[in-house]
Structure formats: C-alpha cells, structure tokens
Amino acid sequence: MSKNPPSREAAEQAVRTLIQWAGDDPDREGLLDTPSRVVRAYEEFFAGYNADPAVILERTFSEVEGYDEMIVMNDIRFESHCEHHMAAIIGKAHIGYIPDRRVVGISKLARLVEIYAKRLQIQEKMTVQIADTLHDVLRPLGVGVVIEASHQCMTTRGIHKPGASLATSRMLGSFRKDPATRREFLRMLSLSGAGTLDNI
Template sequence: MDKPTKAEAEEAVRTLIRWAGDDPSREGLLGTPDRVARSYLEFFAGYNENPEEYLERTFEEVHGYDEMIVLKDIRLESYCEHHMVPIIGVAHVAYMPNNRVVGISKLARVVDAFSKRLQIQEKLTQQIAETIDHALKPKGVAVIIESAHQCMTTRGVHKDGVTMITSAMLGCFRDSDITRRELLSFVDRR
C-alpha cells in the first residue's frame, strides 16, 4: 500500500471540511489541514512500531519469583476502525513469569503500540495478550480492557457513561479459576 504524502492528507482534510459545510480557506481553518495531518502521525504511531521489540530485553535474575505480575490502569487511547473516533480507557495486563520478567514500562509500550492504530477493542485485547505470550513465553497472560467508545457516546445512540470490558486469558489464567479470581481481586481494588 502506497502511503499518501502529507500534502495529499492535507487536501483530504480540506475536502472533509468542505463536505461538512465549511470553508477551509477561512481564517480559523487555514492551519487545520496541517494540524490534522500532524495529529494523525501521533494518533496512529503504532503502525510504525513492532510491539514485540519492546519485550526482547528480559531479566532472569528474579530469585525464583514466580507469582503474578499485574500492571493495572494503563491509560489507553485508541481509535474505532469503523468511525475513526476515540476509544479511551484503561488496560490491565498480567502475566505469570516463567524464569524471566520484563520491565513494566515495556508492557505499557505494547499496549500503546497496538492502541495507536485503527482498532476494535476485542482485537486490541487479543493482540496485546498474544504478543506478550509469544515474546515472554510465561505460564499465563491476562489482558482486561475497560473503555468508553466515542462512536457510541458522541454519535449514534448517544449513551454517555457506558464502558465496554473485554478480556483475553491465556495459559494459567484460562486454566485455573483460582488464578483468574486472584487476578480479578487485584484489578477490582480501587
């Protein structure tokens, strides 16, 4: 797929402004095409990242630690692939290590790399879990995402305050009710 130039992206924004019923040449909108194009580079930066690279450096000097590691309330901003409007929420990521751990900021970077793409939440949840599972080969991985979808709150049915929760449970989180309950007790603590 050939990526359009910045000039082509800016012209597309001018077209959308005209289609919405406004004049892209009026003072308040003159810089809008440039600003939108630059913001898209930030919003969709995940297309330029390989999330598995964040998980390459691990630490084996853990003194036998083999209990659950949970990073909760990772803020995420994604974009609905159907309407291109924000999905804003939090991700909770857990894994049960198998002789090695990864720096916790790397888990947040994996969440960001996948969320900074056009997405549906179900796929986003699964991608994060499968990437961590593949790279770290832990005893188990769990990802829970809670988010509000602007495609539902600012258009369509206009239901503010509604959140969607998705989960992906792999390995011991899928196989053991005890492990799953322990994880949920950690995540539910406020």
C-alpha cells in the same frame, strides 16, 4: 503501515475536502492551518503502525531471585480510535502474567498497550493482540488482559449513551486453565481499585 502511503500534501488535501464536504470554507482564516494540524495529529494518533510490539518485549530480565508469582499492572490509560468511525476510544488496560524465569520491565507493558492503541482498532481485537503478543514473546506460564473503555462512536453520536463502557478480557495459559489463577488476577484488579473508568 501501508506500503505506499499517500504524500503529506495528499493527506492535507483530503482534510480540505472533508472540511468543504462538512459545509465550511478551508480557505477562511480559522481553517487555513487545519489540514496540516490534522495530519500532524494523525501522526501522533496512529504512531503505533511504525513500531513493532514484539521488539518492545525482547529485552527481559532473569535475575529475579526465583520470583514466580503473578505480576499485575493496573490502570494503563490509553487513547485509541475505532476503525469504524475513527472516533476516540478512551480506557484502561490491566495486564497480568506469571513469569517462567524471565520478566519484562514494567514500562514495556505500558508501551505494548500504547503501540496497539495507536492504531485504528476495535477493543476486542486490541485485547487479543496485547495478550497474544505478551504470551508469544515472553512465554510466561499464563497471561491475563482486561480492558475497559468508553467509545465516543456511541457516546457522542449514534445512540448517544454517555457513561456506557465496554469491558473485554483474554486469558491464556494458566489464566485460562486454572480457575483459581483467574480469580486471583481478578481479585487483584478489584483490590487495586481497577475496574472503573471514573478517573479517566
């Protein structure tokens, strides 16, 4: 979060300026409330700046009866915005980890994705942030993160290639060191039907 964010009034005036720059009249009836609506939407789009992802993972559970196998959560849908054009990024994240005595509630994995998605992003950086935070806070034996997304900065503008998607991954610990662990993770994604944006 910026240390000295501008006022709401300044933000709304910036939207008015953009409307005028685009060639329309911010004072016409249909656009009168647009600046305030856009600012409210931005509060939702970029709510991740107001949350600490490490705090989300602090509460863990140790009563797992010695469970030490891979945990995988697939198809965590997210909506983000690219930091280059502020166009939408819509995709799915798949997270796997091997616990070292402690596990985190599954909703916290989705929340972790949400916090980083609700910021200006590039997909590669978001993939690293999710994996590294999970690895640093939970201290599991290994972490794997795969993200697939469609970027409107290239599907609705510029090169105009609808249907194109980007896949990124980050493997840490045993997921990086042990090819068998990596294969198991990717196989679990395949068996679950992950690896497609068809249902986004």
